[in-house]
Amino acid sequence: MKKSKMITILLGILVFGIPQLCMGVEEIEKEAAKEEEKVLKVGEIQVTAPREKEGIVVAPSFTTINVEEYKMPGTPQNIVDILRDRAIIDFRGSSDLVQENDNVYMRGFDSRNFVTATDGLAVEKVGGYKGGHFTDFSTIPFAQIESIEIIPGPHSALYSGRSLGGVLNIKTKTPKRHDTLKPDVKISTSYRSYNTQNHSINVEGGIRSFDYGLSYQDYHTDGYLRNKDADIDTVSGRFGYILPSDGYISLSASYQNASRGSTVKNDPNNNDYDPDYPITERGSNPSDNPRREKEPYSFRLNVKQPTSMGVWTLGAYYNHEDQKYPYAKEDEPRYITEWNSYGGNIQNEIELFEDHLVTVGFDYVQLRYIWNKIDESYAGFIQDKWNIIPRLTLTAGLRYEDITIWWRNKYSWIEEEYIQRDYHQLVPKSFLTYELDDLSDALRDTSISAGVSRIWTPKSYCQV
Secondary structure, eight states: OHHHHHHHHHHHHHHHHHHHHHHHHHHHHHHHHHHHHHHHOOOOOOOOSOEEETTEEEETTEEEEETTTOOOSSOOSSTHHHHTTSTTEEEOOSOSSSOOTTOEEETTBOTTSSEEEETTEEOOOOOOSTTOOOOOGGGSOGGGEEEEEEEESSOOTTSOTTOSSEEEEEEEOOOOOBSSSOOEEEEEEEEETTTEEEEEEEEEEEEBTEEEEEEEEEEEEOOSSTTOOEEEEEEEEEEEEEOTTSOEEEEEEEEEEEEEEOOBOBOTTSTTOOTTSOOBOSSBOGGGOOEEEEOOEEEEEEEEEEETTEEEEEEEEEEEEEEEOOOTTOSSOSOEEEEEEEEEEEEEEEEETTTEEEEEEEEEEEEEETTEEEEEEEEEEEEEEEEEETTEEEEEEEEEEEEEEEEEOTTSSSSOSEEEEEEEEEEEEEEEEEEOTTTOGGGTTOEEEEEOOOOOOOOOGGGO
16 A cells, blocks of 8 residues: 555656656756857958968968978979969979079069078079079078068068069078977988989977977989989088077078089980980080089078067078089089178067057178179168058068179270179168958958069179
């Protein structure tokens, strides 16, 4: 009897309690859904950051390529392998197997009419002969490059008036903090057609505020054309220290030993014809085995120091490049050239109010041929980047350049071998950009720009 009463009471609790419990759970779930719905309902979000894809950041006034994140088929030998994919760059090399002088054009201009800079400091062009004035991008250690900044046109006051086509600013790696002594080691090797081999090893590490990087690259190719082979060994190293103010000091050096063959004739009508190579009617005789051999080296110092009066940066460099042009049948090289260049800059970047970023600085560059002065340039500049409204930006600057050129006069009736000439000019530059993202979804990452700048530069020694 007692058991039947207990069962009846339990059944009553289950019959009346479970529906109430379920109703309670349902009420809780409804309230939670309401709260979740409140959280999910947000206003319209608009992304204003520059577009980034495969390691490339695209903005109206510049394009930045992050080298480590950039994706491309194969293993890049040097920065030209990355640059030639950009629409603004015109690659004019006869082959991508062997890096040649002056094979990169920017907006239709050769390397004499756009600026190549490293860490914001323009590098004077070296190398070449018989009036040549070139940049060999293979001498810049690929393992030490962090990013490449492409600035179109002559509208930045931070760079020389020679930047008619624009600026290629190559940024080297900055020191990073390390928790352990364990280094990061990367070894890569590749092989492709024409016996082209690219082997490299890169070691990076440090402890706490000290940072270092060492790299070695060995490149070889038989080339596409006859005698167009190359053997290039590049060694580089850097040492850095992070300052207590989160600034840094970095010192780097590089050395290269390069031997490149020059194309020879490969005429099927001659007895020395080699069917393994394409027909070439111009060039030296195959028995001459003409080559270009050089051992360039460079040193670079970078300093960054944030202060209450803005961020100060200091840069300095020294480059040496000599070339020999030996022939197999001659005891001495037919041509020998030697170029030395060095320079430095100091600048301060400070935010004035919320909408103004002002950069003030001074730079100096000198080029020598076998220690004879050829070009010497002093320049001062100021530039203000003003966000007039969120979508409208004006970058305006003023640059003063004082250039001295020692013109070669060896073959004239005047007795002096070199004649000194001085040039100076005040150069205003401006660049206005309006972003169209607000107008339509179809105009995402679209902008219109207009630049008005004075173009001025005396032709340099090697542009005669």
